[in-house]
Amino acid sequence: MTSTPDTVEYKGTCHCGRFQFKLHLFRPLEAVHACHCTLCAKKGYLWLFPAEQEFQVTRGAGELVCYDSSNGGHGEHMFCPTCGTGLSVREHQMPSGEVGMGVNARALVGVNPFKLRVESYTPGNMSHDSSPTELNHIDTDTPSEKIYTGGCHCTAVRLFVQTKPLPEIEVKEDNCSICQRNANICIYPHRSHVTLHGEENLTEYRFGRGFTGHQFCKICGVQLSMKLHGPPQSVVDSLPLEKQEIVKQKLAIVPIRVAVLDGVEWADLKIERTDEGTEGYVVD
Numbered sequence: 001m002t003s004t005p006d007t008v009e010y011k012g013t014c015h016c017g018r019f020q021f022k023l024h025l026f027r028p029l030e031a032v033h034a035c036h037c038t039l040c041a042k043k044g045y046l047w048l049f050p051a052e053q054e055f056q057v058t059r060g061a062g063e064l065v066c067y068d069s070s071n072g073g074h075g076e077h078m079f080c081p082t083c084g085t086g087l088s089v090r091e092h093q094m095p096s097g098e099v100g101m102g103v104n105a106r107a108l109v110g111v112n113p114f115k116l117r118v119e120s121y122t123p124g125n126m127s128h129d130s131s132p133t134e135l136n137h138i139d140t141d142t143p144s145e146k147i148y149t150g151g152c153h154c155t156a157v158r159l160f161v162q163t164k165p166l167p168e169i170e171v172k173e174d175n176c177s178i179c180q181r182n183a184n185i186c187i188y189p190h191r192s193h194v195t196l197h198g199e200e201n202l203t204e205y206r207f208g209r210g211f212t213g214h215q216f217c218k219i220c221g222v223q224l225s226m227k228l229h230g231p232p233q234s235v236v237d238s239l240p241l242e243k244q245e246i247v248k249q250k251l252a253i254v255p256i257r258v259a260v261l262d263g264v265e266w267a268d269l270k271i272e273r274t275d276e277g278t279e280g281y282v283v284d
Contacts, residue, residue, distance in 0.1 A: 175278070
C-alpha cells in the first residue's frame with residue numbers, strides 16, 4: 001500500500017536499522033495500548049493494531065527472531081537479533097478481545113512516546129504463569145535494603161539486585177533513540193550489588209562511540225541491563241587522577257531496567273523523566 005491523501009505515513013525501524021517498515025494509517029496516531037501480560041510489561045511495549053494493508057516491510061523481511069510465547073497467551077513476538085528492538089507481534093489479543101497483529105509504537109521514527117495517550121488493558125486469555133508478580137522481596141542483613149529478583153521472560157537470564165526500596169532511590173526514564181525503543185526506566189546500583197545468572201544467554205548491542213552495551217536475552221529479546229565500557233583505557237590514563245577516579249566510579253554502575261524486576265512498587269516510584277529526543281540519530 002502506498003500513501004494517499006486519505007492516509008498518514010509513519011516510518012519505523014529497529015535501532016540498528018536492520019529491519020524497517022512503514023505504516024499507512026487512516027488517521028493520525030494518538031493512542032497506543034499497554035498490555036499487562038508479563039512479556040509485554042517486561043518489554044515495555046506500546047502497541048498499535050493496524051490493518052494488514054496498513055503495514056509494509058521496507059527492509060529486512062525474514063531477518064527478525066521470533067519468540068513464540070503463544071502457549072502463555074502472549075503470541076509470537078518479533079525482535080531484531082542485533083539490537084534487540086521489539087517490533088511486532090502475531091496472534092496477540094487486542095483490547096477488543098480479538099486476536100491479531102500488533103506493531104510496537106516505540107519503534108516509530110519521530111514519534112515521542114511521552115506524548116501519546118496510553119490505554120492499558122489485560123488480556124482475558126492470560127495463563128496463570130503470565131500474571132503480574134506479587135511483592136516478594138528477600139530480606140538482607142541490612143535492614144534498610146531488600147533484594148529484588150528479576151529476569152527475562154523465558155527465564156534464561158535471572159538477576160538479583162540488593163538495594164534500598166525502589167521508591168527511595170533514583171529512577172530515571174528518557175526518550176533518547178535507544179531508551180525509547182527499550183522502554184528504559186532504570187535504577188543504577190553498584191555492580192557489587194548485582195548478581196546475574198545466565199549471562200551466556202545475553203547479546204550485547206553497542207553503537208556510536210560504543211561506551212555502553214545494551215544487554216538483552218537472545219531467546220526472548222527482553223533487555224535487562226547495560227554494561228558500561230566507557231572511553232578507551234588510553235584516554236582514561238591521560239586524564240588527571242581525580243577524573244580517572246570519577247570514571248572508575250561511574251563504570252562500576254550497572255543500570256538495570258526496573259520492568260524486569262519482580263514485585264516493583266510502581267505506584268510509589270519517583271520517576272525522573274527527561275525529554276532528550278532523538279536528535280542526531282540517523283538510520284540509513
